[in-house]
Amino acid sequence: MTPPLHLSLAGQTVDVLRELVLTGEIPPGERVNEVELAHRLGISRGPLREAIRHLSSEGLLVLVPNKGAHVPKADADEVRALFELRSALECAAAELAASRRTDGDVERLREVCAESRNTHRTGARFPYRLDLAFHQALLDAARSPRIAEQVRLVQQRVVLLRAGLKDDPPHQQASLDDHDALVAAIAAGDTHQANRAMRRHLSRVRAQMLTSLDSA
Template sequence: MTFFERPALVRDGVYGHLRRAVLDGDIAPGERIGEAELGERLGVSRTPIREALMRLTQEGLLVSEANKGVRVRTVSAAEARDTYVVREELDGLAAALAAQTHTAADADALRAALAALNAAPGGDYRAQTRLDLAFHQGVTLAAHNAALAELARGLEQRVALIKHQTRTYNAHPETEAQHAAILQAILARDAASAREAARQHVRTFAPLVMQNLGESR
């Protein structure tokens, strides 16, 4: 009965297990995570549990209140808006850099990621969210900028969190065309177009999510 792959360190296993559970929506935003209970379920002590929880808290997936434990983060409307403002800038930069610096292997990976995303069943929200995340992370990786990858990773994760919270999924009809436009511009090594396509994608999506979060504009 193994709950997670076996990295060398227990805390890394717990981290990966919990990260996936949160990003897949298996643990709902706002839900509490008790150290003792989780440790019992996974068959490990509280020490690696705590270290994994702290790491996820630092990444913004969980929130911690002193002496009261951690919960899956719930993103406020203001925080979501802030996130999309920054994401528009960073995703645009990532796409522009990817257009300039991507390798043949990057191109293959991006094509495969997009194909997988488009092939996902319309009703499988979990797969959609996961594959959408994978595509955008692929763009970031193709930019070959370590600092950008680090920051974008946190943002993309938070976006996934927001999607679960608002139950907004990639149902928008323009999504597929926009993804294609981003990929095409990158493959054509057209940095300016890639940047604008990525920014447009964020600008299209953000209002949808904000609407579900209950804030106009």
């Protein structure tokens, strides 16, 4: 059954607005200009406001009554809190992936790692989609929908906060190395090593973000 047109439009608007926020096209701290954005997207402000409310519920926008919505800025306390939650969720997911993975799961993880390295070699900024794709492939291998649902929301907020920080090529290279280590542990079915590799990865990403914030 085809969904009602207004629902399809609302869903599309959510996806477009999420992309604008996560890529930094609407920078952290900037207010969402409803009139300008609705005109740009060729839609009325109704579905745009629905999308704003939806992203606000995900923590990607801050909605203030009578003042509109803005993209939140990175904050050290928020980074620490997000990584506490992310570490608890993703270390568990890494262990589950190591115990439940199939050959197809491992192949997909390796494909994303290879694509990520090829992109990094071009000198382009490491696209958030590839980082999310790697972690999604890991979550698929873990086969725990509830964990996956919560991780997706936390990861989005981390991507959002990183959008306002400077590029760090050595950090990007280290992240690719971390991903390779995770894949090796998962392929070997080593739950303990998978947990350690994920914890080490998230700890380093957290430290890099906090350092970037201090120098901003």
